[in-house]
Amino acid sequence: MNAPVTLSLDARYYTDPAIFAKEMDGLLSTTWQFAGHANDIPKVGDYFAFEIAGQQLFSIRGRDKQVRTFYNVCQHRAHGLVQGSGNARVVVCPYHAWTYELTGHLRNGPNIGSVPGFEKSTVCLTEVRTEDFNGFIFVNLDDDAAPMDEWFPGVREEIAEYVPNVQELAPLEWVEIPEKCNWKVSVENYSECYHCPINHQTFATGVINPETYDIQPMDRGYTLRHTTECQSMEKMTYPVDLSVPHADEYRSWFLWPMVSFQCYPGNVLNTYHWRAHDVDRCTVWRGWYTPGGQDSDVIRNLAIQDRETTVEEDIHLVESVYRGLKSKGYRPGPLVVDPKGGVSSEHSVQKLQQWMREAVDG
Ligand code: FES
Numbered sequence: 300m301n302a303p304v305t306l307s308l309d310a311r312y313y314t315d316p317a318i319f320a321k322e323m324d325g326l327l328s329t330t331w332q333f334a335g336h337a338n339d340i341p342k343v344g345d346y347f348a349f350e351i352a353g354q355q356l357f358s359i360r361g362r363d364k365q366v367r368t369f370y371n372v373c374q375h376r377a378h379g380l381v382q383g384s385g386n387a388r389v390v391v392c393p394y395h396a397w398t399y400e401l402t403g404h405l406r407n408g409p410n411i412g413s414v415p416g417f418e419k420s421t422v423c424l425t426e427v428r429t430e431d432f433n434g435f436i437f438v439n440l441d442d443d444a445a446p447m448d449e450w451f452p453g454v455r456e457e458i459a460e461y462v463p464n465v466q467e468l469a470p471l472e473w474v475e476i477p478e479k480c481n482w483k484v485s486v487e488n489y490s491e492c493y494h495c496p497i498n499h500q501t502f503a504t505g506v507i508n509p510e511t512y513d514i515q516p517m518d519r520g521y522t523l524r525h526t527t528e529c530q531s532m533e534k535m536t537y538p539v540d541l542s543v544p545h546a547d548e549y550r551s552w553f554l555w556p557m558v559s560f561q562c563y564p565g566n567v568l569n570t571y572h573w574r575a576h577d578v579d580r581c582t583v584w585r586g587w588y589t590p591g592g593q594d595s596d597v598i599r600n601l602a603i604q605d606r607e608t609t610v611e612e613d614i615h616l617v618e619s620v621y622r623g624l625k626s627k628g629y630r631p632g633p634l635v636v637d638p639k640g641g642v643s644s645e646h647s648v649q650k651l652q653q654w655m656r657e658a659v660d661g
């Protein structure tokens with residue numbers, strides 16, 4: 300008997316503010332989220348602030364060199380602690396100047412010694428689970444979350460194999476892309492290449508061979524792995540050193556729900572990470588890296604080419620889809636799930652939508 304046709308997810312999953320609120324409290328607060336790069340905060344006291352699931356956080360490097368992440372809130376009367384990025388000897392609250400050690404422990408505060416029975420050691424910033432994943436800092440607001448190697452078995456090792464210099468990399472450029480759509484529309488668009496041949500000329504002719512593109516869930520965990528052969532190496536838009544293993548391959552690892560590592564031919568690593576702001580607004584960041592963050596025309600040009608072609612093309616697609624999901628005339632259509640997989644199949648979207656459904660409906 301044939302498997303029944305799978306219909307695409309109902310529009311309300313993308314447009315209903317109540318479902319978005321549920322995702323913010325549930326899915327996005329219990330999964331591993333991309334925070335930044337460890338080499339952006341190399342020195343003791345270096346920090347950067349960011350937001351996950353509506354919560355203000357900051358990561359800071361301690362005297363023991365370890366990166367810790369805290370909620371960005373003073374334990375006195377809740378003022379925010381730091382903004383942007385910088386370096387601090389101790390963390391000083393701008394409201395009444397309470398100071399905290401880099402471990403989050405309260406160090407001192409004006410006149411706190413006058414309070415009978417006040418025990419300084421009982422006050423500490425609230426720490427958030429933090430992992431270093433090949434130099435990338437990830438956080439999870441759920442204290443009981445399983446470690447990343449259980450969520451994404453084998454991915455850490457595979458990235459290190461495809462990008463042998465991954466530990467030396469530092470960010471060269473961040474490209475920020477606001478999109479007027481629900482985050483899931485953007486993530487789904489990233490996770491299928493059924494649309495590539497007619498929408499991404501540069502990607503499909505300059506980087507990969509769309510005929511061989513496939514996206515499959517890895518055996519265990521929550522990773523969708525993209526694999527493809529490349530176009531003829533002579534047609535590459537940048538030079539590639541073919542003596543490095545895997546230099547002639549393209550691969551990417553999408554880590555549910557909103558991060559992806561991409562390895563371009565030439566072992567060039569770049570990343571995607573998403574932030575959901577509202578039911579109908581998200582931002583995608585493209586990250587580009589070089590050893591030590593040293594300048595590179597090749598990488599800068601790749602970032603520009605990617606922004607002007609693939610990224611630009613995708614913005615129009617996802618924003619049109621989002622307008623369509625609010626149309627009274629839309630009935631969810633069948634996903635094109637080809638049992639053989641391949642570029643013209645949406646089996647990867649089927650998998651994603653299954654995770655999306657489970658996150659909301661249990
Ligand atoms: S709120 Fe931070 S010192 Fe008072």
Ligand SMILES: [Fe+2]
Binds near residue numbers: 488494499612
């Ligand atoms: Fe695309």
